[in-house]
Amino acid sequence: MPETDLLKGKRIILGITGSIAAYKAAEITRELIKREAQVYVVMTKAATHFISPLTLQTLSGNPVITELFYERGPQETHIDLASRNDLLLIAPATANIIGKISTGIADDILTTLVLATTSPILMAPAMNEKMYYNSIFKENMEKLARYGVEFIEPEYGELSCGKKGMGRLASISKIIEAVKTALKRRKDLSGKRILVTAGPTQEPIDEVRYIANRSSAKMGFALARAAYEMGGKVILISGPTLLKPPLGVEFIQIRTALEMYEAVKERFKEVDIGIFAAAVADFHPSKAHRGKIKKEEKGLVVELTPNPDILKEIGKDKGSKILVGFAAEVEDLIANASLKLKEKNLDMIVANRISEEGAGFEVDTNIVTIISKEEAIEKLPQLSKDEVARLILKKVVDMVEAAGFEPVTSSVRRMRSPN
Numbered sequence: 275m276p277e278t279d280l281l282k283g284k285r286i287i288l289g290i291t292g293s294i295a296a297y298k299a300a301e302i303t304r305e306l307i308k309r310e311a312q313v314y315v316v317m318t319k320a321a322t323h324f325i326s327p328l329t330l331q332t333l334s335g336n337p338v339i340t341e342l343f344y345e346r347g348p349q350e351t352h353i354d355l356a357s358r359n360d361l362l363l364i365a366p367a368t369a370n371i372i373g374k375i376s377t378g379i380a381d382d383i384l385t386t387l388v389l390a391t392t393s394p395i396l397m398a399p400a401m402n403e404k405m406y407y408n409s410i411f412k413e414n415m416e417k418l419a420r421y422g423v424e425f426i427e428p429e430y431g432e433l434s435c436g437k438k439g440m441g442r443l444a445s446i447s448k449i450i451e452a453v454k455t456a457l458k459r460r461k462d463l464s465g466k467r468i469l470v471t472a473g474p475t476q477e478p479i480d481e482v483r484y485i486a487n488r489s490s491a492k493m494g495f496a497l498a499r500a501a502y503e504m505g506g507k508v509i510l511i512s513g514p515t516l517l518k519p520p521l522g523v524e525f526i527q528i529r530t531a532l533e534m535y536e537a538v539k540e541r542f543k544e545v546d547i548g549i550f551a552a553a554v555a556d557f558h559p560s561k562a563h564r565g566k567i568k569k570e571e572k573g574l575v576v577e578l579t580p581n582p583d584i585l586k587e588i589g590k591d592k593g594s595k596i597l598v599g600f601a602a603e604v605e606d607l608i609a610n611a612s613l614k615l616k617e618k619n620l621d622m623i624v625a626n627r628i629s630e631e632g633a634g635f636e637v638d639t640n641i642v643t644i645i646s647k648e649e650a651i652e653k654l655p656q657l658s659k660d661e662v663a664r665l666i667l668k669k670v671v672d673m674v675e676a677a678g679f680e681p682v683t684s685s686v687r688r689m690r691s692p693n
């Protein structure tokens with residue numbers, strides 16, 4: 275898509291905060307307007323000391339909002355703005371605003387807007403090097419990144435103190451590129467339906483005990499959340515977990531592998547893409563006893579029956595749908611994962627060395643290697659599960675674009691709603 279089309283008519287809120295780099299917001303506004311975006315500038319009080327609202331009003335052609343409480347005129351309220359924007363860009367973003375937003379403070383127009391917005395949020399930090407490397411600031415930034423805020427890394431160069439260092443606002447061209455990427459990504463999965471499996475399964479021995487595993491469902495939930503944020507319609511089928519289902523996602527709770535199998539069979543026909551992150555138990559007790567089995571001195575022998583391999587069964591008849599599996603491995607990561615990719619007829623497999631610290635079950639981070647059916651191998655560093663999910667989905671989007679297939683969703687919708 276040409277870049278003018280990508281930005282044309284897009285409603286972008288440009289938040290400006292109190293940094294010496296605030297003057298560069300005028301150039302950002304001009305570049306966005308040149309590409310036919312609609313720009314609504316919101317400034318903190320501190321920002322108005324560095325650049326005049328009148329400059330930005332003149333460049334954007336829209337009133338500039340600087341106050342949370344103001345006489346309601348014909349212009350939109352902050353809630354109107356937040357609910358109708360395509361992107362919220364904060365450039366420059368000071369350490370102060372990042373700190374406030376990371377703790378949920380909403381005490382001025384910009385922080386309130388951030389809490390009310392559902393669009394992607396981009397922040398371009400600008401500050402002194404010492405502040406940029408401060409651990410408290412880093413923690414705040416990492417926290418926001420976990421919630422899906424994207425950061426445009428500052429540059430090394432001359433700072434306002436006269437010294438050289440890291441922390442100078444990213445170049446205007448880099449900021450415009452990031453805006454385009456964020457807007458594109460938002461739409462990348464729109465019209466697509468994605469089924470995600472997550473969590474463990476529980477296989478009952480009796481009415482009290484069960485066989486399960488350590489899956490927390492964090493990886494699967496991160497995938498469902500990211501797919502929704504990228505515009506997809508998401509069905510999340512999960513085993514028992516303490517996590518709350520992500521907003522906007524259709525959630526189906528199951529308990530056993532057989533229940534997951536039934537739910538997947540039922541819903542897979544509606545989707546374009548399946549991502550299987552669940553840690554399904556490979557066996558279930560052949561007989562689930564009623565009540566509670568009595569404690570016996572001689573111990574207890576539980577006979578196990580294999581569960582169906584859900585992904586393998588689905589892979590047999592996947593047609594042109596995109597299928598992504600996970601492989602939880604402790605040794606021979608690439609060889610074992612590649613074998614699973616072939617056996618289950620997958621388009622991509624995410625190999626997870628679960629014995630590594632910071633990877634696999636329960637933790638908030640993961641370390642994975644992504645293997646495509648064309649045998650391209652990409653090892654990712656330790657990242658938050660949200661970031662891993664976004665990177666997996668970006669690869670899925672590439673596959674969707676390469677395949678150029680029509681989503682099944684339109685035909686399913688037509689069949690279901692004749693009125």
Ligand code: PMT
Binds near residue numbers: 489582
């Ligand atoms: O939930 P978390 O605590 O965040 O942990 C994340 C995770 C470690 C569970 C996740 O990253 C992961 O690796 N999931 C796959 C776990 C697994 O069961 O791997 P596997 O190698 O045994 O299975 C291969 C693939 O077949 C998986 O996509 C699995 O969902 C699927 N499978 C396996 C067995 C089965 N009976 N049915 C299946 O569909």
